[in-house]
Amino acid sequence: EDQVTQSPEALRLQEGESSSLNCSYTVSGLRGLFWYRQDPGKGPEFLFTLYSAGEEKEKERLKATLTKKESFLHITAPKPEDSATYLCAVQAGGANSKLTFGKGITLSVRP
Amino acid sequence: KAGVTQTPRYLIKTRGQQVTLSCSPISGHRSVSWYQQTPGQGLQFLFEYFSETQRNKGNFPGRFSGRQFSNSRSEMNVSTLELGDSALYLCASTLQDPREGYTFGSGTRLTVV
Numbered sequence: 001e002d003q004v005t006q007s008p009e010a011l012r013l014q015e016g017e018s019s020s021l022n023c024s025y026t027v028s029g030l031r032g033l034f035w036y037r038q039d040p041g042k043g044p045e046f047l048f049t050l051y052s053a054g055e056e057k058e059k060e061r062l063k064a065t066l067t068k069k070e071s072f073l074h075i076t077a078p079k080p081e082d083s084a085t086y087l088c089a090v091q092a093g094g095a096n097s098k099l100t101f102g103k104g105i106t107l108s109v110r111p
Numbered sequence: 112k113a114g115v116t117q118t119p120r121y122l123i124k125t126r127g128q129q130v131t132l133s134c135s136p137i138s139g140h141r142s143v144s145w146y147q148q149t150p151g152q153g154l155q156f157l158f159e160y161f162s163e164t165q166r167n168k169g170n171f172p173g174r175f176s177g178r179q180f181s182n183s184r185s186e187m188n189v190s191t192l193e194l195g196d197s198a199l200y201l202c203a204s205t206l207q208d209p210r211e212g213y214t215f216g217s218g219t220r221l222t223v224v
């Protein structure tokens with residue numbers, strides 16, 4: 001069974017204080033690993049898809065990386081508007097295209 | 112372009128009743144998936160429809176069902192509601208190849224009392 005574990009559960013940062021969010025996964029044949037951002041009362045917002053170990057993608061202050069067992073979401077010099085819950089999900093190869101999500105990491109950035 | 116639209120945004124139902132939720136995907140997206148989000152379990156996959164056919168199904172009881180219409184709009188139905196069905200129900204749509212990610216709606220918040 002596919003599993004995704006995210007850590008820490010919650011993270012409080014000072015504005016400008018860089019950090020990384022961790023996503024560990026086990027999946028039978030990774031088709032893709034997805035990062036989403038979710039604000040309170042809203043649906044998840046797509047950030048990145050990573051497909052193979054060694055791949056990296058960047059968007060503004062966010063950079064996602066992938067190894068065979070983990071993915072990291074690096075946040076450089078965060079701002080208060082980066083406060084949200086960050087979700088990691090994996091999609092296995094094969095006929096079942098469902099996403100298996102982790103419980104999420106709640107990030108709070110203080111000004 | 113318009114995003115994924117879910118209606119209604121909020122619902123309050125009584126135990127034992129049934130409920131129908133609606134999802135209109137992004138124009139051109141033929142795949143629609145449904146997820147249940149709760150504080151304890153996070154997001155859990157319910158089912159996926161593609162071209163009016165259920166393609167995949169999660170581990171939920173038969174009280175949860177869905178369908179997709181020819182215009183790709185989808186509905187999910189929950190019969191004989193239980194208190195534990197209280198959750199945020201999210202719909203996501205994508206092109207046939209989901210490499211660009213799934214686009215989620217804002218969800219329907221269902222409260223069962």
